[in-house]
Amino acid sequence: GAVVSQHPSRVICKSGTSVKIECRSLDFQATTMFWYRQFPKQSLMLMATSNEGSKATYEQGVEKDKFLINHASLTLSTLTVTSAHPEDSSFYICSARGTGKNTGELFFGEGSRLTVL
Amino acid sequence: AQSVTQLDSHVSVSEGTPVLLRCNYSSSYSPSLFWYVQHPNKGLQLLLKYTSAATLVKGINGFEAEFKKSETSFHLTKPSAHMSDAAEYFCVVVLPHNFNKFYFGSGTKLNVKP
Numbered sequence: 001g002a003v004v005s006q007h008p009s010r011v012i013c014k015s016g017t018s019v020k021i022e023c024r025s026l027d028f029q030a031t032t033m034f035w036y037r038q039f040p041k042q043s044l045m046l047m048a049t050s051n052e053g054s055k056a057t058y059e060q061g062v063e064k065d066k067f068l069i070n071h072a073s074l075t076l077s078t079l080t081v082t083s084a085h086p087e088d089s090s091f092y093i094c095s096a097r098g099t100g101k102n103t104g105e106l107f108f109g110e111g112s113r114l115t116v117l
Numbered sequence: 118a119q120s121v122t123q124l125d126s127h128v129s130v131s132e133g134t135p136v137l138l139r140c141n142y143s144s145s146y147s148p149s150l151f152w153y154v155q156h157p158n159k160g161l162q163l164l165l166k167y168t169s170a171a172t173l174v175k176g177i178n179g180f181e182a183e184f185k186k187s188e189t190s191f192h193l194t195k196p197s198a199h200m201s202d203a204a205e206y207f208c209v210v211v212l213p214h215n216f217n218k219f220y221f222g223s224g225t226k227l228n229v230k231p
Binding site for chain 2 (some may be wrong): 004006034041042043044046091093095104105106107108109110111113
């Protein structure tokens with residue numbers, strides 16, 4: 001199957017700083033990528049849909065200015081948590097929709113554990 | 118409305134015994150259905166998918182699932198659990214008219230006892 005790489009896997013930052021998480025589709029082009037947040041022992045919560053070359057579509061209740069998404073190329077989407085606070089600490093996961101024979105399938109990154117001190 | 122229900126938040130089995138993880142969906146359309154597995158602090162890995170072909174779907178690591186339209190179910194099974202199967206399992210539904218909308222179940226944590 002297709003491979004999605006997410007970086008960094010873990011990041012610790014001070015309150016008030018910004019953190020960028022990258023999501024790359026390694027062997028296919030992804031016009032659409034998704035960003036999720038997962039709280040402990042809970043399911044994935046869709047934050048936004050990232051579309052290459054256009055603005056991201058955010059789910060209700062997700063602050064666009066807080067969680068900046070950029071999808072500048074067909075293989076890279078980034079999530080920037082701006083002015084991070086301890087309540088932003090979470091596990092963030094990206095996914096990309098497959099193409100060709102993998103159309104309709106989601107491929108997930110390994111996730112990024114963000115800890116804000 | 119459409120939703121996915123995973124009936125059990127936790128399932129515990131002994132190694133070598135069968136596994137059954139239940140998933141029911143509600144949809145007015147014929148959905149695509151997936152099972153994903155997540156190990157601690159990892160992303161999700163696809164186990165298997167149903168996309169309107171054979172109703173009995175075989176996946177990786179010995180898992181399989183059967184799509185039963187009359188019961189609106191897509192339960193995940195494995196004949197014999199292995200210690201490495203201990204993880205969180207998610208049932209996911211995708212509707213045919215919107216491949217961008219993936220509906221995640223709440224997850225079932227599988228514990229395998231030696």
